[in-house]
């Protein structure tokens with residue numbers, strides 16, 4: 001049933017009950033009115049009877065005065081009584097209701113008529129026959145007896161009506177009290193009823209208010225939940241995006257940059273830093289930071305961080321009072337999360353901000369998950385970097401291998417053709433290396449190869465790439481380097497190799513190298529042509545006595561340059 005229909009039914013019931021209760025005093029009041037009417041009627045009869053008695057007494061007094069004096073003026077009250085008695089009797093008859101009352105009234109009328117007859121006779125005798133005749137009649141006592149009888153009759157009537165009036169008065173008092181009580185009861189009942197109705201109505205309204213409040217609270221909760229869900233979705237989407245970007249990262253540094261660009265959105269209103277282990281230095285270096293991270297140290301030692309010591313999340317702030325030694329601002333709430341993968345700690349994320357204290361269990365859990373994912377992703381990056389490193393680095397000399405050289409040379413030639421800058425290639429081969437192996441053993445030969453590789457690394461720029469092509473042949477790529485500088489570089493390398501020695505089994509082993517040089521664009525338009533030109537130059541160097549540098553010729557033949565390299 002609808003709420004409005006219920007309200008209408010309740011209002012109808014209320015009106016019915018209140019009308020009924022209000023009618024009760026009206027009914028009792030009606031009884032009071034009827035008793036009062038009866039009382040008025042009894043008083044009226046009493047007054048009429050007293051009036052009748054008065055008329056009779058006046059008539060007798062007038063008769064006595066006239067008899068004594070013979071003066072007609074004494075008869076005025078008699079005449080008034082003769083006129084007044086019929087009207088009084090008529091009123092009395094009218095006031096009688098029961099048959100018994102009417103019978104008594106008739107008896108009274110007869111007695112009155114007899115008395116008035118006697119009075120009339122006495123007056124007539126006095127008038128016609130004089131005082132004595134009248135007094136003789138009076139002396140018979142008839143008139144007195146009649147008057148006494150009338151007095152008794154009227155007296156009884158008066159007593160009857162007086163008693164009746166008393167009874168009616170008592171009834172009136174009782175009925176009035178009942179009426180007052182009924183009114184009071186009705187009023188109280190209605191007040192109570194109305195009070196009850198008001199309480200019920202206010203309860204209904206309160207319930208309705210409470211229901212509305214509940215509905216509003218539920219709507220608010222639903223809105224908050226939906227906002228939270230959309231925020232969570234957004235965060236999940238962003239973190240998935242971050243993980244995907246990390247899959248594409250080629251180096252750990254690149255992945256750190258990716259993380260730094262995503263974390264401000266994934267951890268809004270918080271600051272933080274990403275630290276990764278630098279195995280060679282045995283410290284953690286800050287690779288990325290976001291928010292207010294300027295006061296955070298550039299490096300931290302594992303022993304300074306409780307999270308790294310324990311291998312689990314460490315919290316500072318609020319109830320957690322143990323601060324890490326590396327903590328910048330000691331008063332800021334902080335989370336340190338180790339980046340662990342396969343039991344190995346590879347780094348650490350520190351997150352700071354007052355938001356971490358305010359009932360942020362959910363947020364802390366989210367940061368924990370994120371750190372776990374970051375640890376995994378970074379570990380994958382490291383693995384990829386390591387695999388790639390293995391696939392492009394020669395394990396003996398730690399120089400890049402032929403595959404990598406092909407890759408880089410192709411790339412550099414494309415860049416050079418776009419920018420119009422030169423690229424040079426040095427092809428280097430150790431002289432009589434077989435002899436070293438044969439004389440000192442294969443291990444000694446390996447040591448010489450490692451030493452030469454080290455010499456190469458020490459004598460090239462950071463943008464140059466030294467590779468081992470196989471055996472004792474090596475190539476150095478010199479991007480943005482023309483032929484003149486390439487020759488000079490080649491000669492520097494040649495001299496450095498000739499000057500270095502390897503100490504093996506107490507023996508000093510030296511080596512020399514022959515180097516062929518070719519440059520893009522003059523000695524070749526692509527990789528094959530360029531390397532081939534440098535190979536030819538190397539062949540020329542070997543052919544012309546070794547431990548020298550030769551430059552490729554335009555026509556493909558080699559040119560001696562180690563003695564007059566500056567003249568090229």
Ligand SMILES: Nc1nc2c(ncn2[C@@H]2O[C@H](COP(=O)(O)OP(=O)(O)OP(=O)(O)O)[C@@H](O)[C@H]2O)c(=O)[nH]1
Nearest residue numbers: 429430431432433434435437442443445446471472
């Ligand atoms: N120890 C060692 N020797 C190697 C390695 N790779 C190739 N060799 C040796 O290097 C020698 C190359 O000899 P050759 O090609 O005859 O050339 P060479 O003796 O250097 O003479 P020229 O090049 O003409 O000066 C061979 O004996 C190979 O066995 C290596 O990884 N380690």
